[in-house]
Amino acid sequence: MTEGIRRRQTLQQIQSRIKSLGTSDWNIWNMFSTEDNLSIEQFSSRIYALGFEVSQQDIAILWRAVGITSNTMTYNDFIRFLQYQGSESNNNLNLSLNDRLRSNAREFLNKFLESDQNASGLVTYRIFNEIGDYFSIPKSEIQDMIDRYDDEGTGYIKYFKLISDICYSKNDIPTPKFSAPPLEIPPSPHRINDDLQRNQNSSPNKSRRSTYDPTPTSSPYRQYSSERNDSFEYSPERRSEDYSPNSVHSPYRDFPSANSSPNMSPSGRRLDPSIFGQFSPKSPSSPSFGGRDKLDPSIFGQYSPKSPSSPSSGGRGKLDPSIFGEKPVIMTSEQPEFNADECTNCERLNNLPPKELVKIISQQVSKFFRGGKQAFSKWRGKSEYLDVEDIRNGIARDTNILVQRRDLQEIIKIYGGPFNLSSFVRMLSDGSSYSESRNRDVTEGEAAISRIASQIRNDSWEDVVIRARNAQEMCRGFKEIGMRVSESDIQNLMQKLGRSGFINAIRSKLD
Secondary structure (H helix, E strand, O other), X not given: OOHHHHHHHHHHHHHHHXXXXXXXXXXXXXXXXXXXXXXXXXXXXXXXXXXXXXXXHHHXXXXXXXXXXXXXXXXXXXXXXHHOOOOOOOOHHHOOXXXXXXXXXXXXXXXXXXXXXXXOOEEEHHHHHHHHHHOOOOHHHHHHHHHHHOOOOOOEXXXXXXXXXXXXXXXXXXXXXXXXXXXXXXXXXXHHHHHHHHXXXXXXXXXXXXXXXXXXXXXXXXXXXOOOOOOOOOOHHHHHHHOOXXXXXXXXXXXXXXXXXXXXXXXXXXXXXXXXXOOOOOOXXXXXXXXXXXXXXXXXXOOOOOOOOOOOOOOXXXXXHHHHOOOOOOOOOOOOOOOHHHOOOOEEEOOOOHHHHHXXXXXXXXXXXXXXXXXHHHHOOOOOOEOHHHHHHHHHHHHOEEEOHHHHHHXXXXXXXXXXXXXXXXXXXXXXXXXXXXXXOOOHHHHHHHHHHHOOOOOHHHHHHHHOOOXXXXXXXXXXXXXXXXXXXXXXXXXXXXXXXHHHHHXXXXX
């Protein structure tokens, strides 16, 4: 059984099971989902509660085959999912990873460009993992792509090269190797002339042909006949005259002969060499025939050899490398160096735990810079790495926040010494994932949620909540799966939170 047939059968079984939940589409949707939208993870959990063990990768393929292109399923998408009838000719359910990426290459590229608005061709590991999860790429494949398209270890993925390999590869994703087609050099007129002359003579193969073979020896050149060209006379004199390169009747009279001068025109006039950028021999010192002198190298950013000390002949000096994003070779000593200890208006942060400090640095970088690479290039100065003083001075100068050296040293120890670009970007990615911890008083409702969550042993509780029509049925369903819950607790929580809020509150305790 192929993958396409297996997925098609799974889709039909899931559709049949979901349709049995109610009598109308809206009723089925309310029974299946307690929220307005469903993510792939939530949809997988609902399917598992109905008795199907389907991987998220297969569910993502089913969504794409049905026509759900977003990350969430709405009510209209749900109806489309139930009414979809997969046919044998539909190959969307039987595509391999490379085929699916190739068929969705435009959408794949658009996802990258949504995160890379400057179209730099680079995205971070975190964004690449999110896009890979959106297209249901296995984690092992994502890691292989990271190793292949960040071979320099910069922390950024070259997604332009990835898209190019996807579009032009036949089997796997490695970059294709192109080879130029061989050049076809046209034969010279003299060679054609000699071949035509030789074809008029008898061929040595002619004597070896048997008498019963009426087929003449084939020739790659066209042979003329007197029936089609009545005025053409086959004589050696006429033939040599017509096929002479200098003859007015020759079709090759426009080709230069071996003895002709390169400055001779087809009409026999000598061409003025000044139109090719050369001086005429008659007037070597003045380009008076409309030509120009040898180009001044100063217009390409170089000094003219005649005047090496002054670029005043219309050109400009050597281009400043800073306009290409490079640092000037000569650094002026007048540039002031900022010292964080002299910052009087800075907010002082003392004795911060490493996670909190990493989160603050990540927030400030995303607020004041276009990305981690820009912050790294600005803060490191002339060195190749970011140390404690570089980060401390950079944060104080750009964000007016003064951090203790001891706190920064703890972070640098965690990430293995002074930061290079890769480790710095990894630290920023970790900081964006840390969430703020809030101390909240435990209310009576939260205590009831905690009691319910502590008794959960599997995912069947969610199916009980979805199916129950009131608190009494829900309490009875919990009892069937080995949970003891008070009916009054369920009734109070359902009134305060609703069905979806009740489910989300229990999930938060399980995480």
